[in-house]
Amino acid sequence: MLKVLWNYGLVIPAFVNGFFILTSDASATEMLNVSDQNEPLAQVTSVSELYDVQPTDWAFQALQSLVERYGVIAGYPDGTFKGNRALTRYEFAAGLNAALSRLNELIATNTADLVRQEDLATLQKLQAEFASELVALRGKLDALEARTAQVEGNQFSTTTKLVGDATFVVADTFGDRVNNTPADDTKDNTNAVFAYRTRLSFQTSFTGRDQLTTILTQNTIPNLTSTTGTSMTRFTFDAEGREGIYLSQLVYRFPVGKQGTIWIGPRALQPAIFTPTLNASVGGLNGAASRFATFNPTIYRPGFDGAGAAFAYKFNNQLQLNAGYITFDQQANRPDEGNGFFNGNNAALAQLTISPNRQLDIGLTYVHKYFGNGSFNLTGGTGSTFARNPFGQNATKTDNFGLQFNWRASTRFHLGGWFGYTLANQLSNGDNDATIINAALTFGFPDLFKEGNLGGFIIGVPPKVTSNDYRPTPTAARREDPDTSLHLEAFYTFRVNDNIRITPSCYLITKPEHNDANDPIWVGTLRTTFTF
Structure with missing residues (x-):
């Protein structure tokens, strides 16, 4: 021995x-x-x-x-x-x-x-030569062990990581307020604003591969609809009418085997969480400022905060299937008539993402939406009033088809875009049909002028009603959009360091509400984003 x-x-x-x-x-x-x-x-x-x-x-x-x-x-x-x-x-x-x-x-x-004997002599010589260093190293290790024990004893959680972001926004709009009646006052009465959004995200893992996401948010960034007269001017990061600190997301994700993933969430389980939007080049925290330019709105914006479940299955590197069912979370927990998990406003989505090579992704998506009562928002808070609510406050169902793509032509240039086609059907107090379309092209320039920066340009047509059988009264005009608006947006994100980015952006809405009687509206923003 x-x-x-x-x-x-x-x-x-x-x-x-x-x-x-x-x-x-x-x-x-x-x-x-x-x-x-x-x-x-x-x-x-x-x-x-x-x-x-x-x-x-x-x-x-x-x-x-x-x-x-x-x-x-x-x-x-x-x-x-x-x-x-x-x-x-x-x-x-x-x-x-x-x-x-x-x-x-x-x-x-x-x-x-x-x-060999010379090995032993060499070791003894090294031991004597570095004796003081070994003593110092032992002292440092003892101190490190003590500090580690203190951190472990007082750490926030063994399973939860805390991350967050804060966004400061200075913004203003320029152009007359939308109003389709020329005799009414359309003077621009929007003032410059300085607002913020802060989010704390608790990311909890119980197995090392799953994640429970809990996000607390406070947001003072205004919804510009009321002051400009159109939702086409909205920010993607506005408060949506909420005040104070609120739970903005509660979603649990876990893997099934090596190729499957399941999401379950009672709060804000959105399609953009469980489905690739194929618009990462210009979307995201430091991308486009407008609500329309973030991604295809009739596909990835259900028009309500969702509660439900979803799954994804990756067959291989070229083919992936995503699907999910969500219902309005404020109706999902109510058992009375017209509410509940299956009878409230809901959306069911399926998307096939095809990647023929590493540079190109194509998404083919179908979404079925149902609006029975409460808020009627067929286009996710974007587009014209007629597009968001083509049949007034009557129950509506829609079949939404989307084609999205993203081509990474090089490390410095990405081309993307989408086309959305919606068939809407009135379910109560009549049987009318409407057709809604929207489309966009996006141009992303990663590392523009400096590594870590991002430039982007978007041109598109916000959701527009191209045909509609519905008339509010027998003698009233159909709720169709007479003209075509264009959404033109440019932004540049400057990376100060790993945690701070500054993004000036500007977007122009021509013929707001798809009506040539309305003057163009400009929206300018300067936002600073801190991540930690």
């Missing part, structure tokens, strides 16, 4: 000294080189077999000892060592296991020249 301990005492320092410059053994190599995982890795017997190791390298002697004396390095299939590459935890564990296994083998065979 004493002899075994003595052997361990002599050999372990040599292995540890060499191991920290070890890139990988055969097991670690297999974990990194998936494409080569079925190829046998021949044992390297001489350091000269490693083509990228030179006698002038600082670790040459240590590698030579590990290869030729102990035989614990296999190298990569191409005969390289890759010594300048970072070492992962998995590779460290695999390499350490291989080294200790070889150590046990050598001790078991009682190799006579396992450790």
